[in-house]
Amino acid sequence: MYKLRLLLLGLMFTAFLQAQDAGESEVHVSTEESSGEDRSVEVVKKKYTTTGIMPEEAPQIDGALTDPIWDRVPWGGDYIEFQPDENTAPSVQTKFKILYDAKNLYLAFRCYDPEPEKIERRLSRRDGFAGDWVEVNIDSYNDKRSAFSFSITAAGVKGDEFVSNNGNNWDSSWNPIWYTKTKIDSEGWTAEIRIPLSQLKFSDAADQVWGLQSTRRFFREEERSLWQRKPIDQPGWVSEFGELHGLQNLEPQNQLEIQPYTVVRSRSFEADQGNPFEDGSDLDLTAGLDAKIGITNDLTLDLTVNPDFGQVEADPSAIALDGFQIFFREQRPFFVENKNIFELPVSPSIAGNTFGSDNVFYSRRIGRNPQGSPDLNEGEYADIPESTPILGAAKFSGKTQNGWSVGLLESLTARRTATIDANGERTDEVVEPLTNYLVGRLQKDFNEGDTYIGTIFTATNREELPASLDFLHTAAYSGGLDFKHQWNNRDWYLGGSLIWSHILGSEEAILRTQESITHLFQREGASHVAVDPERTSLSGTGGNLQLGKVGNGHWRFESGATWRSPELELNDIGFQRQADDIRHYTWVAYQTLKPDETFRRVGINYNHWAVWDFGGYLNNIRFNTNSFQNWANNWFTNIGFNYAPRQYSNFALRGGPRLRISPELSFWNGLNTDSRKKLSFSFFHNGAKATDNSYWRYSVEAGFSYQPTNALQLSVFPNFSRNEDKLQFVDNLSVDGQPRYLNGSISQETFSMSLRLNYTINPNLTIQYWGQPFISNGLYTDFKTVTDPLAERFENRIRQYGPGEISLSDEVYSVDENGDGNSDFSFGNPDFSFVQFRSNLVIRWEYIPGSELFLVWSQDLTTSGDPNEALLGGLESNIFGDAIPRNTLLLKATYRFAF
Incomplete structure (x- = not known):
């Protein structure tokens, strides 16, 4: 084991030295495909210079761009395509202007479109990013790793994200206070934005340079264009921004926001006769406070007292038989x-x-x-x-x-x-x-x-x-x-x-x-x-140590x-x-950089893994190859295959010995039609099978998303899975001081369906519904004990109890191992049927920026069914039968004071 660790570290160190020998360059050079020939292009940083104005000169945020003050700065433009065909002219052009005063940053966008009647104005909740949109990213520290992102759709829906780790993390939970309006005219559509400087973080330098990037989504062609070119094969995001100049004598604004709230919650449920705590209903009133205090312009203190999270969507139903x-x-x-x-x-x-x-x-x-x-x-x-x-x-x-x-x-x-x-x-x-x-x-x-x-x-x-x-x-x-x-x-x-x-x-x-x-x-x-x-x-x-090239x-x-x-x-x-657990992993990938007549983009990947424990045992070797395809019609497909020639588990017997698992072949495959269409479909299935047929698993999910109007969206995604395993753990028992690692053959079927309905009355008023029925039935047969856990053949690892050795009475199995007519041990019937239905109906109204009203109705029904009943029949009889779900009705009101 010691030699193995030295070998792994030595290989990684050698690769590191070889990579370092490639040298470092101060100017990025990108190798690209164009008309079938390679070429090298130096990417030049673009600059936009803004100017300051007096607060009384500020433009009115109405989306019209008619305020004379906009004439004080030039247009920035000349966007270049990023996806699907990087470094080519986009189908439509975009331009912007930027102004600022002592308290705010102002932006104006002109998004050209020769067919304005075809501009997609889909409504959604905040951070929905639906339809046509334009976005600005601001690296106000110019640290080349973090940025603030503001997006606005043609329908007027806002999106905001905090970008970190050079674009590897986009946090949409960040909800600053800012203002925007959009308009559609004969040339396309326009947007005006006012961002209070208190929502940004920047230094106190007299003359500042910020990182700047802008992205335009042209919906009809599913095209992205950028103000600052970024080669498709250049890693990172924020590090590739252009620059915003002209920022003079800005004073950092310390943020101070206080948000009190009150919650009224009513619950109803089925009364339990004789139980004094389950009389069928309860009612409570709570209050709390959230605060956001800018200690400095850099650092913020968030406080919460008696927080309430009642409007959060319930977790999806799940059941795990592996014990984890x-x-x-x-x-x-x-x-x-x-x-x-x-x-x-x-x-x-x-x-x-x-x-x-x-x-x-x-x-x-x-x-x-x-x-x-x-x-x-x-x-x-x-x-x-x-x-x-x-x-x-x-x-x-x-x-x-x-x-x-x-x-x-x-x-x-x-x-x-x-x-x-x-x-x-x-x-x-x-x-x-x-x-x-x-x-x-x-x-x-x-x-x-x-x-x-x-x-x-x-x-x-x-x-x-x-x-x-x-x-x-x-x-x-x-x-x-x-x-x-x-x-x-x-x-x-x-x-x-x-x-x-x-x-x-x-x-x-x-x-x-x-x-x-x-x-x-x-x-x-x-x-x-x-x-x-x-x-x-x-x-x-x-710990973890890795070397890579991306x-x-x-x-x-x-x-x-x-x-x-x-x-x-x-x-x-x-x-x-x-x-x-000790494991080694390697991933190698090839990706196209330019679209062709068939594909917008294709990737092919290879992976392998090897797993040891600290005792030096090699427990798993697995190989994988997979590919994804983004087709010219904007459909997506993927396919992947795994082969595991060696598998052992330290955990399958829950404290018993290390167990050999038979070699496995597995796959996955999916298809998604063009998500821009009013009606789109997706299909995904995966499966695994032991080479000796000791187990197999299969799961399939197929559904659709339908948007009949810009305000209404419906999606339905049913899922069905089946698990057949001849060695499913049941219990560890002791018989006359000797262990029995009891297992059985399980036949498990699971069905669930996720249903979502979103109705957006306007960008600040939405109605959302989510519901999920779930049922999982498991039937156990052919009970056995593991006798030789490391045997190569499955049949040699076990001793299966025959009809004369095991019997069932009153939901208890009795086992007579020695045939003397007396039970040597017994165990409860492990068959199960888990049924659950969870749903949330949420009405959300942001009546002023940062202040909201929530009306929430949630249901939760969890019960046990008959595992011998057909899957859909058991779901129907339990969810739509006599059982009464737990109902919760909640009203939450918040008000955000911003100073």
């Missing part, structure tokens, strides 16, 4: 905004298959569902809280003019108790302790943004735990370093991270962690790990290695699926 937790994306606005500053992914890679969702900080741990639950006796009822309130949170974040990205988050969540009723006598039991969460993140840019180094520290501290919660950690700490260095005009990069974790708790808590599915120290045959029941702490490490030509690649030590534990405030 499911990752759900963060949707709460307080945590989504600027989340890129706080995150440190454990092992990001272009190659994938490296647990890309694992992160040192996962904000959904804050305010999670209570982790404890009371043990109830006969006749007892419990009122268990559904969530953990956040008493208050503060977030200090931003980026300074000298390249420091700063993030500090502090949050306190409440102690939650369950009330237990025993024939009128009530007691309380803590189910979630008072908990403090802290996250600190720093990152520093060097070398004009081509290099950065960062660090992170997290702390989770819980109050003194009662006996009922002794399984939780009393404290958990984690931290890390990350870096990235780019050279040769960012074509090449070397990056990586090093992370650590340290958890503290009772012997019971640390034992539970050691034996959890993330670690499984108790597994048989793993000599490099062992359970220590007396431990009260656990420390681990992880620019200058058709070919790209990335190769690297990542590891998670057996003791690494991030799940108190981070997200981590499993530990004890």
Whole structure:
């Protein structure tokens, strides 16, 4: 194992030296295709010079461009096509003007169109980016890594995003206050914009230069054109901007916004006879406050007191049989905004298959569902809280003019108790302790943004735990370093991270962690790990190192290695699926740079992965090839194939020995028709099959999106999957001191359907509906125990119980292994039918910029069905039967004071 690690590091270091020998150039040279011949073109930075005006001279924001003050500056224009045919003349031209005064930046756009009646004016919610639009990106620090993006559609819908990591992150949760209007005339369409300078971050230099870029979407041709040319094979985005000059004596504006809100919530649900806590309804009124305070022009303090996230869409339904937790994306606005500053992914890679969702900080741990639950006796009822309130949170974040990205988050969540009723006598039991969460993140840019180094520290501290919660950690700490260095005009990069974790708790808590599915120290045959029941702490490490090339030509690649030590534990405030993992990955890609008569763009990729554990066992080898195609008619297709000749799992037997998994062939394939059409379709399916037929899986999703009018959009996407596996884990049992690794053959079918309906009355008033019925049935047969987990043939790994050895009575299986007529062990029937229906209806009105009214109606029905019933029949009988869903009606009003 030691030699293997040295070999991997040696190969990466050699590749790094070879890449560095290629030299560095101060002027970017792009190799492109034109009429079948290669040529080299120097990209010249464009400049636009603005001028200042007096506040009383400011143009009226009406979209007409008739104010005489606009004549004080020239037009900027000469846009050049970016997609699909880079460095050619666009189908239509665009031009702009920029002015400023002491408080605002003003922009005017003229978007030419010879057929103005064909301008697409689709309505959507903010950040919808539907139809024709124009956009401006402003790098007000000129740091070549971050920017503020403002978009406006021909229908007047605003879009705004904070751009970071040189264009690799676009945060649409950033919602500044700004103003815009559009008009359509005989020449095309126009837009006027006023951006308060308090919404931007910039230095206090007397004479400033900002990075500037503008993008135009010409909807009919699905064409993008840019003011500043950017070669299609040049990596990065912000680093390639042109320049805005003429900014004199600007004074940074410290932001101050306060947003109080109040929420009225009413719930109704099916009453539980005899349960004093489930009488069928409840009503509550809450209030809270959000504030955004500009400590400096660079750094902002966000505060929230008693936050409410009632308007957030419910998570989609999901069920996992592998025992691992499911990752759900963060949707709460307080945590989504600027989340890129706080995150440190454990092992990001272009190659994938490296647990890309694992992160040192996962904000959904804050305010999670209570982790404890009371043990109830006969006749007892419990009122268990559904969530953990956040008493208050503060977030200090931003980026300074000298390249420091700063993030500090502090949050306190409440102690939650369950009330237990025993024939009128009530007691309380803590189910979630008072908990403090802290996250600190720093990152520093060097070398004009081509290099950065960062660090992170997290702390989770819980109050003194009662006996009922002794399984939780009393404290958990984690931290890390990350870096990235780019050279040769960012074509090449070397990056990586090093992370650590340290958890503290009772012997019971640390034992539970050691034996959890993330670690499984108790597994048989793993000599490099062992359970220590007396431990009260656990420390681990992880990291990632990668080398890649992503620019200058058709070919790209990335190769690297990542590891998670057996003791690494991030799940108190981070997200981590499993530990004890070392893997190598390589990705090689070829992409076309110019369109032809058939394709706008095509990419072909190759990947491979190899996975070891810290015991030196090679657990997985997998090869992949895939391709995507963007056709000339703007359809998209993709196809991919995997082959895994070697597969072993340390986790399949949940603490049992390492298990051989049969070699696998798998595929995926998808098709999307032109999304610009009123009616568009998509189809995606994937499947996997063991070469010895010991398992197979197939999933298909096909749906459509229909936009009959500019204001109305409907989408329906049903999904069906089937899973047939002869070795699905059931339980680990002990019979006369000997283990039984009980498995069965499962036949599982799952159906779900996502339904969305969006009606946009105007850009500030929308009605949105989302609903998802979900059902998953699983039937188990052919129960067996694993006897030789490493046997090459599947039949030799197991002993299957015959008809005379196993019987079912009253939902309990009894097994007579020795044929003496007595049951040697028993287990419950694992068949299941999980049925759920979730929906949200949201009416949102932004009655003035930054101030909103929400009316939300949500439904949640979760129940168990009959696993022997047909899938759609079970869905119908449970969702449309007698069961009463939980209904929540919520009214939330906010008012944003901006100073």
